Amino acid sequence: MAPILPPQAQNIRTRPGTPHDVEASKDIKLFQPSTIRSVTIPNRIVVAPMCMYSCEDGFLNDFHLAHYFSFAFKGAGLIIIEATAVEPQGRISPEDSGLWSDDHIAPLKRVVDMIKSQGSVPGIQIAHAGRKASMGSPFAGYRIVPEEANGWSKDVRSPSELPFDEKHCQPHALTKEEIQDLVQKFADTAVRADKAGIEVLEIHSAHGYLLHNFLSGNSNKRNDEYGGSLENRMRFPLEVAKAVRAVWPEHKPLWLRFSSSDFKESDHFAHDPEGWDIYQATEYGKKLKEIGVDVIDCSSGGNISGARYPTAPHFQVPFAETIRREVDIPTGAVGLITEPIDAEKVLQEGKADYILLAREFLRDSGWALRAARELKVPVKWPNQYERADNERWVGKNGK
Secondary structure, eight states, X not given: OOOOOOOOOSSTTTSTTSBSSTTTTTXXXXXXXXXXXXXXXXXXXXXXXXXXXXXXXXXXXXXXXXXXXXXXXXXXXEEEEEEEESSGGGOSSTTSEEOSSGGGHHHHHHHHHHHHHTTOEEEEEEEOOGGGOSBOOTTTOXXXXXXXXXXXXXXXXXXXXXXXXXXXXXXXXXXXXXXXXXXXXXXXXXXXXXXXXXXXXXXXXXXXXXXXXXXXXXXXXXXXXXXXXXXXXXXXXXXXXXXXXXXXXXTSOEEEEEESOOOSSSSTTOOOTTSOOHHHHHHHHHHHHHHTOOEEEEEOOOSSTTOOOOOSTTTTHHHHHHHIIIIIOOEEEESSOOOHHHHHHHHHTTSOSEEEESHHHHHOTTHHHHHHHHTTOOBOOOGGGXXXXXXXXXHHHOX
């Protein structure tokens, strides 16, 4: 049964979160539209992919419809649906989203159509959990999920037989045949995402999951052509990017999220040549650009246990700035960016092209409307909520 939704905005200038007066708001970059290939994102505010641990067998459901609708209804420009596994063993938890089967397309399309109905752009992150797979959700207890509890703890996959730590599964090292099978699974998942109507595809290459496991010498101890040198460690992730770009429609943007550093040292620009650092990430970024990746979403960490992360707001922005400058590619900044004025400053200073927010959107699904108010950009509110837009309501009705 099709969901009952408020009517779609008639044009981009009247969708929720779009400035009433585009000319008057042109100096505020957060609310400037951007066009990548044929897709126009109405503002620079992006809902980052966040696992909700609420699926059964990978299928999205009514929770996800309501969850993603809350962001689209209130003006977020791009909504990237949570990390979605390319095979069952690629889930972090048994409750993760999946797109390894054609059966997953219809429930995903239901969410995608809802996002589009409000003028937002639907994206999705396709992923494989690697050596962090078969774990419980945070609210069910983050621990190994065994086979008898719907897990796959004896079939966790990684470049090497090196677990993340003693609390995670013992992985098996992928064979070359299994690696090539996974390249195809990423491509097949991209095709399904297109069939579901996704407009922006993001490859997950961060946070200690499979592609990151291969990139970093801290987790990749192979001695074949997929391990050792940086060229070899990048081989599988680049094969994935090439295969996905080959099947993903030419007119649609391809994003990729990577961890810019393993943070073996707390210094952003510390060298970790045998592991993973910003210098290697920059070389990876250059190769991705050659393949046809359009935007790099710059995160960090997640690959080694006990890493020391800076705790200050915006701690990952220097990575987005570096990749933007050195690779000459648009970037997204993410991580402890919570205040609209700070988000705008990142854009104004040319440190990134998009602002991704995660937990802040969980705290306030109307963050885009809040940002407009604080930055004094008169934007369209949803018709049903317009009375809460005090300045316009008072000015229009005198009360």
